[in-house]
């Protein structure tokens with residue numbers, strides 16, 4: 001089965017009007033999980049990546065697997081107040097609410113090449129906030145990669161307008 005066909009849609013979650021793209025049905029499928037990790041590892045195998053940054057919480061799952069297979073370290077970007085050390089933070093708006101993400105100040109070294117990974121891009125606010133944090137630490141964002149893109153919500157265009165490259169494994173458009 002394709003990656004897209006393994007993603008379940010839950011209408012009106014967590015708020016009326018939101019079509020929630022649920023990747024747990026993809027992750028629990030051994031072949032689906034393998035397809036996702038292998039496709040991302042193949043894309044970035046020769047890109048000289050130093051770190052993979054994954055965004056809480058769903059970005060941790062695929063981010064850690066990809067970092068392991070690329071043979072590089074994994075860095076979590078977390079929601080506010082969850083990281084124990086000295087942090088940098090950035091506020092952002094969600095499709096349904098607002099939040100703040102943080103990264104450990106010593107997580108990225110200047111000039112490191114970073115792959116930013118998350119499960120899904122909607123408005124792009126979360127990924128933009130994470131990319132800003134990586135750059136504040138001196139890292140270079142090679143690309144922002146996602147399992148799912150929701151082009152109707154404009155996130156990829158938003159990141160591209162800011163100069164970031166984006167990549168998605170599948171998209172849900174007008175559905």
Ligand SMILES: O=P(O)(O)OC[C@H]1O[C@H](OP(=O)(O)OP(=O)(O)O)[C@H](O)[C@@H]1O
Pocket residue numbers: 055056057058059093094095118119120121122123124125126127155
């Ligand atoms: O492009 P955006 O509009 O910023 O939205 C995308 C973000 O929203 C979801 O995370 P959520 O904040 O729901 O947290 P979770 O992964 O812990 O469920 C998703 O996993 C992305 O991180």
Ligand SMILES: Nc1ncnc2[nH]cnc12
Pocket residue numbers: 018019020021022095096120122150
């Ligand atoms: N429609 C959606 N489905 C799953 N996760 C999301 N995060 C933001 N919007 C989302």
